[in-house]
Amino acid sequence: MPETKNIDTTYHSLTLSEVRPLTADSVMLTFNVPPHLEALYRFEPGQYLTLRTNIEGKRVSRCYSICSPIDSGDISVAIRQVEGGQFSSHAVNHFEADEEIEVMPPMGHFKLSPRRDGETVLISKLYVGIAGGSGITPIMSMITTVMKNEPSSRFVLFYANRSEQSMMFRDELTSMLAAFSGRFFCVPFFSEGAESEQLIHHAVASTLNNNTSSIASTDRPGIPVQIKTLLRELPDLSRADSWHLCGPQGMTDTLQQVLIDNAVSAGCIQRELFTADTQKSTTNKLDKNTQSEAGSQIKVIFEGESIEFRLSPKDDFVLNEALKIRDDLPHACQFGGCGTCKAKIVEGSATMRDNMALEDEEVEEGYILTCQATPTSPVLAISFDE
Numbered sequence: 001m002p003e004t005k006n007i008d009t010t011y012h013s014l015t016l017s018e019v020r021p022l023t024a025d026s027v028m029l030t031f032n033v034p035p036h037l038e039a040l041y042r043f044e045p046g047q048y049l050t051l052r053t054n055i056e057g058k059r060v061s062r063c064y065s066i067c068s069p070i071d072s073g074d075i076s077v078a079i080r081q082v083e084g085g086q087f088s089s090h091a092v093n094h095f096e097a098d099e100e101i102e103v104m105p106p107m108g109h110f111k112l113s114p115r116r117d118g119e120t121v122l123i124s125k126l127y128v129g130i131a132g133g134s135g136i137t138p139i140m141s142m143i144t145t146v147m148k149n150e151p152s153s154r155f156v157l158f159y160a161n162r163s164e165q166s167m168m169f170r171d172e173l174t175s176m177l178a179a180f181s182g183r184f185f186c187v188p189f190f191s192e193g194a195e196s197e198q199l200i201h202h203a204v205a206s207t208l209n210n211n212t213s214s215i216a217s218t219d220r221p222g223i224p225v226q227i228k229t230l231l232r233e234l235p236d237l238s239r240a241d242s243w244h245l246c247g248p249q250g251m252t253d254t255l256q257q258v259l260i261d262n263a264v265s266a267g268c269i270q271r272e273l274f275t276a277d278t279q280k281s282t283t284n285k286l287d288k289n290t291q292s293e294a295g296s297q298i299k300v301i302f303e304g305e306s307i308e309f310r311l312s313p314k315d316d317f318v319l320n321e322a323l324k325i326r327d328d329l330p331h332a333c334q335f336g337g338c339g340t341c342k343a344k345i346v347e348g349s350a351t352m353r354d355n356m357a358l359e360d361e362e363v364e365e366g367y368i369l370t371c372q373a374t375p376t377s378p379v380l381a382i383s384f385d386e
């Protein structure tokens with residue numbers, strides 16, 4: 001479990017130095033980090049930034065993975081517009097260079113950590129990344145960092161997309177294939193939804209088993225014509241030092257199982273789920289056994305001030321309802337993954353739907369992820385200040 005005790009949730013205003021379209025529905029945002037904030041915004045490949053901006057009079061925040069390599073002097077994120085995604089739609093359609101955006105320092109535990117002393121590293125590792133759609137973003141940072149900082153290491157990328165046109169970083173990946181021949185390998189798949197996920201599962205398992213004939217002989221759409229050559233050219237994936245999965249939960253759940261079934265150690269597998277960008281994604285499924293029909297009285301303390309409201313069983317999680325009154329409460333992912341919304345129970349009790357961020361010890365001390373919290377007592381008082 002990640003450590004959340006020292007998360008810095010302070011926003012700083014950063015200027016957008018570039019807004020570059022990647023595909024018809026995605027952009028890359030590059031931020032200018034002033035010298036006095038450089039140390040704060042140093043990151044490891046795979047981490048993310050939480051961005052906040054005003055949309056239709058309300059502050060809205062979302063987190064997006066960093067796609068730039070470390071030590072490049074830039075810090076960039078890539079955003080794909082998702083259906084109903086308030087922030088992503090605004091970013092793709094309205095952000096412009098020179099605009100100021102509020103940005104939290106980098107965070108996240110999905111990371112690959114080569115030395116960051118500006119010198120190349122004389123180690124020889126084999127990394128594998130598996131990305132679905134915009135899941136390429138953190139893996140892009142890993143690939144470019146490894147190519148630059150570890151000249152003896154190799155990186156294999158399996159990358160699923162709806163089509164070649166919807167492929168983020170297509171030109172950059174093509175250039176890297178030419179520049180880093182023998183070190184960087186990319187196996188693309190183009191297909192809709194679950195179909196492409198099945199193809200990747202099959203390709204990864206086939207390659208691990210050194211038996212690519214079945215996938216090579218298939219004529220299913222979405223399989224690159226050169227798949228046989230591609231798969232045969234790959235290094236021996238069973239010797240990979242680490243696997244990094246980023247995509248929809250269903251895809252990464254199955255992939256993780258495929259890897260474990262094929263003798264990959266669980267300790268070598270890291271995965272990152274997509275950040276939800278729709279308000280619907282955190283719709284609460286209240287347990288009727290844990291909350292009375294009358295609901296609960298909620299008290300939230302933040303920066304020495306408190307707000308109070310009633311939460312009924314049909315309402316959303318504590319954080320989402322509290323944000324309607326105070327939109328500056330600390331939060332980022334809103335799916336229980338980052339720990340930014342951690343608060344301590346000072347009265348009453350609550351339950352969490354998902355917790356991928358708090359240590360057992362923190363839960364025992366009374367901390368909850370407010371974005372996942374439902375009260376289980378008539379009164380629930382929580383403090384973000386403890």
Ligand code: FES
Nearest residue numbers: 332334336339371
């Ligand atoms: S906002 Fe990330 S865990 Fe709640």
